[in-house]
Amino acid sequence: MSDDCVKAYLHECLRWVREAVLAKLDGLSEYDVRRPLTPTGTNLLGLIKHLATWEARYFGEVFGRPFPGPLPRWDDEAERGADLWVTEHETRAEVVDRYRRVWEHADATISALGIDAPGRVPWWADPDVTLFNILVHVLTETTRHAGHADVLREQLDGVVGLDAESMVPSGRRAAFWANRRARIERAASAAELRAGVSSSASPPVRPQR
Numbered sequence: 123m124s125d126d127c128v129k130a131y132l133h134e135c136l137r138w139v140r141e142a143v144l145a146k147l148d149g150l151s152e153y154d155v156r157r158p159l160t161p162t163g164t165n166l167l168g169l170i171k172h173l174a175t176w177e178a179r180y181f182g183e184v185f186g187r188p189f190p191g192p193l194p195r196w197d198d199e200a201e202r203g204a205d206l207w208v209t210e211h212e213t214r215a216e217v218v219d220r221y222r223r224v225w226e227h228a229d230a231t232i233s234a235l236g237i238d239a240p241g242r243v244p245w246w247a248d249p250d251v252t253l254f255n256i257l258v259h260v261l262t263e264t265t266r267h268a269g270h271a272d273v274l275r276e277q278l279d280g281v282v283g284l285d286a287e288s289m290v291p292s293g294r295r296a297a298f299w300a301n302r303r304a305r306i307e308r309a310a311s312a313a314e315l316r317a318g319v320s321s322s323a324s325p326p327v328r329p330q331r
Contacts (some may be wrong), residue, residue: 132257133229137190139264140225140286141171144218146271150278156208159274166274167217168207169267174221175205176263180256181228184241189227191220232257 135185146166147155157165176187194201208217209278232253276282280296283289 125237128254129232129257132254132261133232136257136261136264137229138285139261139268140173140221143170143264143268143271144221145283145285145289146275147214147218148289150275152214154278155214156202158207159277163207164270164274165207166271167214168205169271169274170221171208171212171217172205173267174217174224175266176220177228177260178224180243180260181231182255183221184243185231185235185239185253187227187231187234187242189224191223228260320327 142223143209147170150166158165165189175193178191178193181187182189182193194204208214235253237252237254241251241253241256243249243251243256272284280299281289282295282299
């Protein structure tokens, strides 16, 4: 497979998963896209803000093509984690628009450079990279956060799906998932009971003399 084919394939995968993450916001209130849904505060709009910040950085300054907009410093402890949540003064439209502008900037970098074009990531232990390394890294990170978004959205209203087309709510699908969940719950409870019975049936361990 040629280098151009590899780059095109990775780029297309990245384009698809970006849209999939954004689709998780569709139909939700301002509160629900921002509300913390894990003990560490993970939230849907914060994931978008985080992805925008780091994609801008990886396809920007890493290749000497800085994104034309302010970014928090990566080496400032006071800024650490600020990209993972959205204040009441930031609108959903602003966060989403910024992510889309980051896509345009990143796409231009990907199109302009060869897959072996050199870059430098100063916050990595081994900072010398190529466009291939960064494409794989950003695709991996975006896919990982897409999985987080899948679970967060399901917690909010039960809507599931890999992309906007497959996220259409359906009473029939809701019944299917309710039955599936009940079946898994029964299996988990039975396994717990079985483990308890097995443990109580084990003979006592005699002390060594």
